[in-house]
Amino acid sequence: MTTNNESQQMRAESPVGKSGRLKSVAVAAAFLGATLLGAAQAQAATTWKIQSVWDAGTVGYDLFEEWANSIEEKSNGELIIKPYPAKSVAADNNGLFEAVRNGVLQGMNPFTLYWSGKIPASVFLSSYPAGPDQPHQWDIMFYSMGMLEKTREIYKKFGLFYVGPIQHDANIIHSKEPVNSLADLEGLKMRVPGGMVAEVFQQFGVSTVSLPGSDIFPALEKGTIDAADYVGPAVNYELGFSQVTDYIMFGPPGVMSIYQPVDLMDLTVNLRAWNALDPELQQLLEDEVRIYSQKHYLTIQKRNIEAMKKFKEDGSKVTRLSQEDMDEFRRAAIPIWFNWASKNEDAREILDIQIEYMMNETVGYLSEDDLKGIEGM
Structure with missing residues (x-):
């Protein structure tokens, strides 16, 4: 038989008295809460494949991969972007377009001009012959003159959301x-x-002549063409163009190219995926695309300067x-602009924004006289 004194002593020596039991319950509750919170956060995370x-291995992909991987931290783990290089999910440009529309991929980082056959307005969403020829001019049209909003209206018709130019x-x-x-262009095969x-x-x-990029060097080397357009100095030097040509044609000082001076890329995503994002995440992505655009451009320009020395x-x-x-x-190009714009109402609306800008005295590329007698005006 246990005496009262012994019972009291046992309770005192027991590691789990009333106070201990309460502490255990509190610890268990905290652990369960943390577990549930962690599960909720894991469920809340959205993963996109782009x-x-x-x-x-190219500087372009290295920059894109770095940017994509940074979004998880910037979004506090709410959005994870898994980047993929060319041809890794969709084998070609047509497949890439459809993969994003169908949701196989949630997004793509293409050259906007690739979609001229699918989205006719895209011929005016990147530079074209003798059009706006400075990068800041395109940023002004997109972000200050309503071209971004109009572009998004157009892309929504295809189940896509155009986040922004790069x-x-x-x-x-x-x-x-x-x-x-x-x-001096007369008679050139180019x-x-x-x-x-x-x-x-x-x-x-x-x-x-139309040739894929991989065929340009051998065509110049064999003399089957006299000249070739391709991208900028950094990439072209890596492709060995200095070995098979002696000259590089630029425009007037300050203009590297008269025919495609601002070759824009973009970030485009599946419309359903975009609409499923929290508005704060949408705004984060829009802001981050603008930041990435500047970093991408400046890095490429630095490489161009180095390449020109080489x-x-x-x-x-x-x-x-x-x-x-x-x-x-430009005089030769203007009628061709309007001919292309006449093929599609959306394309014409985009060109109208650009015509207004080019006619503004702050730019001064066009005057009323330049447009007189142009069919389609």
Whole structure:
């Protein structure tokens, strides 16, 4: 039989008295709460797969991958972006477009001009011959003149959301012979993009050829073409263009390219995926795309400066067209702008924003006289 004194002593020596039991319950409750909170946060996290058109190992993809991976921390773990290089999920551009529309991928990082056959307005959502030729001009039109909102209206028709433009670079021309004026273009066989670019160069006697990027070097090496357009100096140097050409054609001072001076990329996502995001995450992504655009552009330009030094060391020479050549090129291009815009109402509305801007005295690229007699005006 246990005495009262013994019972009291046992309770005193027991590691779990009333106070101990309360502490245990509190610890268990805290643990359960933390577990449930962690589970809720894990469930709240959204993961997106986004494919770029940059190949793995390129400076373009390295920059995109770094940016994509930064979003998880910036969103406090609420949004995770898994980046993929070109062809890793969708094998080609057509497949990329459909993969994002269908939700196989939640987004893409393409060159906007790729969709000219699917979204006709996209021919005016990146630079075109003799149009706005400075990166800041495109930012002004997108972010200050309503072009971003109009672009988003257009993309929604395809089940897509256009988050924002990403500044990249100009496209330039490498040639075997010097091109010091538009007259020197006569008779050249030149690789250029199709569409408006080819049509304008044809006005100056150029025989235009369409070739994939991988075929340009051998075509120049064999002499089957006299000149070739491709991207900017940094990439073109890595492709060995200084080995097969002697000249680089630029526009007037301050203008690297007269035909595709601001080759824009963008971030486009599946519309359903976008609408499922919390508004604060949507705003974060919009802001981050603008920041990324600047970083991407500045990094590419730094590489361009370094590459031009290497071209010069290899013996390449820069030739420049004059401002008079630029004006003549624009006069040839204007009717072609309106011809392309007449094919699609959305394209015309985008061009109208740009015409208004180019006619403004702050820019001064166009006047009423320039547009007189143009069919489609």
